Amino acid sequence: MSMILALLLVGALPDPLAAGWEGEPVCEKLEENETVRVLRCTFPPGVGHDQHRHAPHWGYILQGGVQQITDASGTRTITxxxxxxxxxxxxxxxxxxxxxxxxxxxxxxxKEADK
Incomplete structure (x- = not known):
């Protein structure tokens, strides 16, 4: 696959708020202003998050559990x-x-500050 084609495919992925699971949202926007966007994402057992892309971000686990993650490195299960x-x-x-x-x-x- 050419680098240009790969970049086009990457850009086509939804962000975490737009991506859901089987057509249903899993994240909700708690706050958005000129400097930050805050999402809360909730996954009951058997629910996931369809393929999506993240911008640089900080994450915090409110409720832990067992997740299966598939990315460029492969598929792994984490607690x-x-x-x-x-x-x-x-x-x-x-x-x-x-x-x-x-x-x-x-x-x-x-969010990036205007330069």
Missing amino acids: TKAGAQWWSDGTEHTVLNVGDTTTQYLIVEP
Whole structure:
């Protein structure tokens, strides 16, 4: 696949708010202003997040559980814990809650300041 074609395909993916699961939303916007957008994403057992892209963001786990993540590195299963946090420079993936508890995350996306 050419680099240009790959970039076009990447740009076609929805962001986390637009992507849902089987046509239903899984994230809700809690706040958006000129400096930040905050999303809360909730995944009951058996619910995931269709393929989507993330801008750089900080994440915080409100309710942990067992998630299956598929990205450019392959598919892996991880156990998340409430209170854990992370920073991502941006990513593309699909997520599926394969556990028996609801998981919930906050995603905080800083907006670039005008230069």
